[in-house]
Amino acid sequence: MNQPALLQDCRICPRECGVNRFQSVGFCGAKAELKINLAQLLFGEEPPISGTRGSGTIFFSHCNLLCVYCQNHLISLNGHGNTITEEELVAIMLELQRQGAHNINLVTPSHFSPQLAHAIRSAKHKALIIPIVWNSSAYEKTSTLQEMEGLVDIYLPDYKYYHKIYARKYSNAEDYPQVALAALREMHRQCGDLVVNSDGIASRGLMVRMLVLPHGLAGVKQSLHLLADEFGTRLALSLMGQYYPAGKANEYPELGRGILPEEYQEVLDTAIALGFEQVYIQQLSSDDHWTPRFIRGGDAANSNALQGENL
Ligand code: SF4
16 A cells, blocks of 8 residues: 555545545545544453453544544544554554553544554554454445455444435435445455454454434344345344434434334344344443443343343
8 A cells, every 4th residue: 555645645435535635634534644532441342342451442533424423523523633653553552452452443444544554564563463453434445445454353344324315314425335335345355254262352353333323214124134145144243222412413303312222122133033143232221321331142032132131
């Protein structure tokens, strides 16, 4: 990947802005310099990712999808964060490894793909041995993802929309459903199904996250059918119930509430009926708020996220 050339005429994601990021910005708002908001051990990811010692999570500023309901809109839309050099990023990765992280979890990395390919190579050269997690929206070009082959160990993408009408309305990306599906195919080709070791920690593979929106707007049930057909039921899934109106969501009346327990249960029932074997789910807490705590609900003929059973 010729990093400067790619950034001088940036077409690294499906937006294909063609801007020179050394001088201006495109849709994502990111310049050529790496910019991060936070780097720390995180314990709220899915159990195979957070494990017992935490996931070494690095949040990148800006985003190439910019959903209107983004819960991190200060980071994604407003670009809160600090620019850092590649050397500083490598040092952060190594420090997170030293602190015991199970992996390096790159959150919203897509618009920095060329810089990150270089940084990951450099970090591995300096004895980074824990897996790299690519935690993205999946609004990514196959050709860009191909450049990450051998560098990324675990892909943790979203699959956000089944219907292009809502992809356009909420993320200004009508082509999201087919672009993201092609991205998932490439991720699966590179890393296969999720591999979890005897301690329950992921070492390689693909896990797809799906955020349930109110009124079935994300089309998660339809997406589950699609993914079962495409990848089979060994595909690891994370069904996220934590939606709440954030960012500009209140400008869209239908997005103005959290999801109902029955909406989440319908999605979970669909995943179970389709036979998915490895499903991570979230629970309603006693005060009727969705907690981002994940549990494994996979072999879950009896899974019931709503009763708070410890599966
Ligand atoms: S990474 Fe940013 S500037 Fe480059 S094509 Fe995508 S949205 Fe445009």
